[in-house]
Amino acid sequence: xxxxxxxxxxxxxxxxxxxxxxxxxxxxxxxxxxxxxxxxxxxxxxxxxxxxxxxxxxxxxxxxxxxxxxxxxxxxxxxxxxxxxxxxxxxxxxxxxxxxxxxxxxxxxxxxxxxxxxxxxxxxxxxxxxxxxxxxxxxxxxxxxxxxxxxxxxxxxxxxxxxxxxxxxxxxxxxxxxxxxxxxxxxxxxxxxxxxxxxxxxxxxxxxxxxxxxxxxxxxxxxxxxxxxxxxxxxxxxxxxxxxxxxxxxxxxxxxxxxxxxxxxxxxxxxxxxxxxxxxxxxxxxxxxxxxxxxxxxxxxxxxxxxxxxxxxxxxxxxxxxxxxxxxxxxxxxxxxxxxxxxxxxxxxxxxxxxxxxxxxxxxxxxxxxxxxxxxxxxxxxxxxxxxxxxxxxxxxxxxxxxxxxxxxxxxxxxxxxxxxxxxxxxxxxxxxxxxxxxxxxxxxxxxxxxxxxxxxxxxxxxxxxxxxxxxxxxxxxxxxxxxxxxxxxxxxxxxxxxxxxxxxxxxxxxxxxxxxxxxxxxxxxxxxxxxxxxxxxxxxxxxxxxxxxxxxxxxxxxxxxxxxxxxxxxxxxxxxxxxxxxxxxxxxxxxxxxxxxxxxxxxxxxxxxxxxxxxxxxxxxxxxxxxxxxxxxxxxxxxxxxxxxxxxxxxxxxxxxxxxxxxxxxxxxxxxxxxxxxxxxxxxxxxxxxxxxxxxxxxxxxxxxxxxxxxxxx
Amino acid sequence: xxxxxxxxxxxxxxxxxxxxxxxxxxxxxxxxxxxxxxxxxxxxxxxxxxxxxxxxxxxxxxxxxxxxxxxxxxxxxxxxxxxxxxxxxxxxxxxxxxxxxxxxxxxxxxxxxxxxxxxxxxxxxxxxxxxxxxxxxxxxxxxxxxxxxxxxxx
Numbered sequence: 001x002x003x004x005x006x007x008x009x010x011x012x013x014x015x016x017x018x019x020x021x022x023x024x025x026x027x028x029x030x031x032x033x034x035x036x037x038x039x040x041x042x043x044x045x046x047x048x049x050x051x052x053x054x055x056x057x058x059x060x061x062x063x064x065x066x067x068x069x070x071x072x073x074x075x076x077x078x079x080x081x082x083x084x085x086x087x088x089x090x091x092x093x094x095x096x097x098x099x100x101x102x103x104x105x106x107x108x109x110x111x112x113x114x115x116x117x118x119x120x121x122x123x124x125x126x127x128x129x130x131x132x133x134x135x136x137x138x139x140x141x142x143x144x145x146x147x148x149x150x151x152x153x154x155x156x157x158x159x160x161x162x163x164x165x166x167x168x169x170x171x172x173x174x175x176x177x178x179x180x181x182x183x184x185x186x187x188x189x190x191x192x193x194x195x196x197x198x199x200x201x202x203x204x205x206x207x208x209x210x211x212x213x214x215x216x217x218x219x220x221x222x223x224x225x226x227x228x229x230x231x232x233x234x235x236x237x238x239x240x241x242x243x244x245x246x247x248x249x250x251x252x253x254x255x256x257x258x259x260x261x262x263x264x265x266x267x268x269x270x271x272x273x274x275x276x277x278x279x280x281x282x283x284x285x286x287x288x289x290x291x292x293x294x295x296x297x298x299x300x301x302x303x304x305x306x307x308x309x310x311x312x313x314x315x316x317x318x319x320x321x322x323x324x325x326x327x328x329x330x331x332x333x334x335x336x337x338x339x340x341x342x343x344x345x346x347x348x349x350x351x352x353x354x355x356x357x358x359x360x361x362x363x364x365x366x367x368x369x370x371x372x373x374x375x376x377x378x379x380x381x382x383x384x385x386x387x388x389x390x391x392x393x394x395x396x397x398x399x400x401x402x403x404x405x406x407x408x409x410x411x412x413x414x415x416x417x418x419x420x421x422x423x424x425x426x427x428x429x430x431x432x433x434x435x436x437x438x439x440x441x442x443x444x445x446x447x448x449x450x451x452x453x454x455x456x457x458x459x460x461x462x463x464x465x466x467x468x469x470x471x472x473x474x475x476x477x478x479x480x481x482x483x484x485x486x487x488x489x490x491x492x493x494x495x496x497x498x499x500x501x502x503x504x505x506x507x508x509x510x511x512x513x514x515x516x517x518x519x520x521x522x523x524x525x526x527x528x529x530x531x532x533x534x535x536x537x538x539x540x541x542x543x544x545x546x547x548x549x550x551x552x553x554x555x556x557x558x559x560x561x562x563x564x565x566x567x568x569x570x571x572x573x574x575x576x577x578x579x580x581x582x583x584x585x586x587x588x589x590x591x592x593x594x595x596x597x598x599x600x601x602x603x604x605x606x607x608x609x610x611x612x613x614x615x616x617x618x619x620x621x622x623x624x625x626x627x628x629x630x631x632x633x634x635x636x637x638x639x640x641x642x643x644x645x646x647x648x649x650x651x652x653x654x655x656x657x658x659x660x661x662x663x664x665x666x667x668x669x670x671x672x673x674x675x676x677x678x679x680x681x682x683x684x685x686x687x688x689x690x691x692x693x694x695x696x697x698x699x700x701x702x703x704x705x706x707x708x709x710x711x712x713x714x715x
Numbered sequence: 716x717x718x719x720x721x722x723x724x725x726x727x728x729x730x731x732x733x734x735x736x737x738x739x740x741x742x743x744x745x746x747x748x749x750x751x752x753x754x755x756x757x758x759x760x761x762x763x764x765x766x767x768x769x770x771x772x773x774x775x776x777x778x779x780x781x782x783x784x785x786x787x788x789x790x791x792x793x794x795x796x797x798x799x800x801x802x803x804x805x806x807x808x809x810x811x812x813x814x815x816x817x818x819x820x821x822x823x824x825x826x827x828x829x830x831x832x833x834x835x836x837x838x839x840x841x842x843x844x845x846x847x848x849x850x851x852x853x854x855x856x857x858x859x860x861x862x863x864x865x866x867x868x869x
Contacts, residue, residue: 063811064811065809065810065811065812065848066810067810199804199807200807200809202812203803203804203807203809203812204795204804206803206809206812206815207788207795207800207803207804207809207812207815207816207819208748208788208789208791208795208800209746209747209748209749209787209788209789209816210748210789211812212747213750213813215747215750215751216741216747218745218747224742249731266742267730267738267742267743268738268741268742268751269730269731269734269735269738269742339847340811340813340847341750341752341758341760341811341813341814341845341846341847341848342750342752342811342813343751343752388811388812388813389811390750390811390812390813391811391813391847391848392811393847419751421754422752422753422754422755616807620807620810620850620853621810623849623850623852623853624810624848624849624850625849626849627846627848627849627851628847628848628849649753649754649755649757650753650755650757650758650845651755651757655845655847656849656851657842657843657845657851658837658838658841658842658844658846658851658854658855659838659839659841659842661849661851661852661855663852664852
């Protein structure tokens with residue numbers, strides 16, 4: 001990880017953005033005692049200390065359950081030596097010049113499991129700088145050497161004289177202290193908060209109904225909107241008859257917008273009844289004939305051509321031709337919906353002089369930009385208020401629901417809350433890409449893998465969402481988890497073909513690794529079976545140059561009791577995957593009934609995510625990511641007929657329920673390395689671990705997901 | 716105008732009698748703790764109590780709630796200190812938290828009938844509540860903890 005130094009410019013700019021009177025640069029009256037503290041101390045864009053000793057941390061990341069409203073304050077409080085009980089949080093405004101994510105091109109975006117990674121040094125430096133300023137302020141008030149002072153639990157102490165001033169008593173003086181250019185960071189061995197199971201600050205309001213998500217925003221005079229979109233991707237409304245909708249009591253407006261027809265009412269229910277009464281004639285456009293079978297054929301045909309090379313080592317073709325034994329297989333994965341529990345929602349107020357948008361967004365400056373472009377207002381007139389996100393998983397990076405809301409609010413000249421139905425959410429998502437994969441491996445006479453070849457065909461997320469990501473014709477999100485397989489195989493060839501299918505695709509928790517770990521880790525299991533080798537031992541033998549993978553794999557295997565027989569009727573599968581800077585290995589214990597019903601009983605998960613900020617959060621994310629991946633593996637599928645999504649709600653896109661929940665045991669590898677990602681890396685290994693366990697249980701090799709589409713029988 | 720007893724308070728709501736209770740609570744009464752997730756009684760996010768029994772408010776018409784005591788997450792306990800709520804915080808159940816009001820209402824109803832539930836009791840009572848963040852393991856742990864907390868205060 002690169003070291004980021006906070007420039008004074010960023011500190012100053014940030015302080016202005018944080019909206020408090022900054023007094024740095026004023027006459028440094030030095031040593032003068034401020035008796036009554038009157039102003040907050042705002043040393044930078046992330047911290048505001050008020051005379052009541054409250055330390056407000058301004059959080060530039062969005063909280064979708066991954067706990068940044070606790071982990072970000074922890075980074076600051078650690079170095080600030082704050083009193084944790086005095087910490088409060090506030091969501092940052094849209095200000096990418098300050099809160100932009102250096103790991104994602106400077107966009108103010110929460111994604112890619114980057115929150116801790118991108119803030120690890122920055123926020124600690126912000127806390128350390130503020131602490132040094134407070135110490136300097138106290139030393140000036142006392143007329144002593146700052147080196148003789150210490151900071152602890154929200155106060156500065158002067159041990160020789162026993163004097164003590166709380167941070168709240170120092171705000172005026174501290175505001176006049178220059179920002180230190182190189183604040184000193186603590187030695188990790190002295191951490192008091194980082195690495196501890198700190199209780200989540202944002203969780204108590206989630207148990208009494210007071211937590212506010214985008215769908216909960218209320219404001220005076222607000223109307224509620226629903227939108228009917230063409231069921232066929234890319235279709236448009238040709239004409240519509242609003243008379244039925246307008247006849248519903250409570251319906252105020254029916255307005256066409258870029259994505260369809262909006263019904264705006266006093267409340268959701270009349271808006272919904274109005275929408276049901278709309279008569280719309282659609283121009284379904286070129287995708288009207290699209291089907292899952294057609295898309296599969298399209299991808300299969302594209303796979304006949306060579307792709308762009310993502311990784312080449314040795315000469316896989318020659319080695320394959322010479323191999324004692326060849327294994328070949330085709331692996332396929334379906335489109336998947338995010339299905340956040342909170343359907344998309346957004347509230348906007350558009351006025352002549354400015355606009356406000358309240359929503360659970362993963363991309364604040366994206367929200368700001370689309371609002372500016374629709375309203376014609378300058379960026380600085382657009383205020384983005386980030387609420388809690390009722391699940392994100394990549395879906396709330398998108399701005400489609402913001403665009404709709406702002407268009408409607410502008411059209412009706414009133415504050416509008418747009419509420420998507422579950423059906424809207426399921427049928428108008430940006431789906432995890434469906435892909436078609438042709439693989440081949442060559443094994444020598446001693447059972448050693450000599451060659452690995454993988455051709456990936458699928459739609460590109462970057463082509464739609466962020467074209468600059470594409471390099472040499474390769475979307476890195478298509479090949480992550482495939483091009484970087486960690487195994488010491490002398491001849492490796494991985495290539496990719498971008499093939500648009502007409503179905504919109506987007507970032508889905510763990511992105512390319514979500515499918516590529518399944519494909520590569522199951523195919524490696526096939527290679528092990530063909531070579532007559534234990535799948536764990538083969539991996540170990542091939543991971544000699546990947547020590548992180550090896551350690552994590554061995555930890556999972558040891559904790560799971562690999563090599564000892566599982567409980568009667570159960571079988572084990574193993575998989576390891578690196579994504580977002582972390583490595584996770586899973587051992588799944590599975591049974592398959594005589595009727596073919598698959599049950600996952602136990603998942604042993606080992607993770608190396610570098611230095612851990614909050615172990616409880618890491619465990620929670622591993623548990624949750626496992627469930628997310630397990631739902632997809634067992635039964636997740638979005639299918640297309642007549643150009644539209646066939647699924648609509650949780651009856652036909654079923655999620656894992658509590659009665660199907662396996663025990664998930666998380667083992668965190670102790671590490672002093674820089675933090676890795678945590679929100680996503682738990683998802684990739686679970687599908688291959690389960691599918692490999694099913695092979696161990698039944699001898700049936702599943703090469704396409706979901707598992708529910710296969711007939712299984714226990715052997 | 717319909718009158719409705721919610722959390723031991725009388726409200727009047729300007730809504731059609733066939734309006735789902737969920738939307739009356741959220742839009743007419745401003746009680747947004749009860750969540751919309753599916754509108755078809757498939758996910759449990761909208762769970763409230765009607766005379767102490769858990770119901771899915773997204774498919775319960777306003778007319779069916781009239782004359783009965785409606786309890787929402789906001790009214791579960793006077794200081795949000797129901798054993799289930801305390802256990803939920805203690806066990807750090809919530810991730811995004813959106814489904815949790817519904818989970819908590821289902822769990823509170825379970826404990827009211829079955830003070831010390833088994834895992835099978837929990838599965839049976841909670842299988843209608845979806846959580847996309849996958850907090851099920853902690854929900855199970857928190858229900859057991861809540862049973863202990865409730866027993867301790869008895």
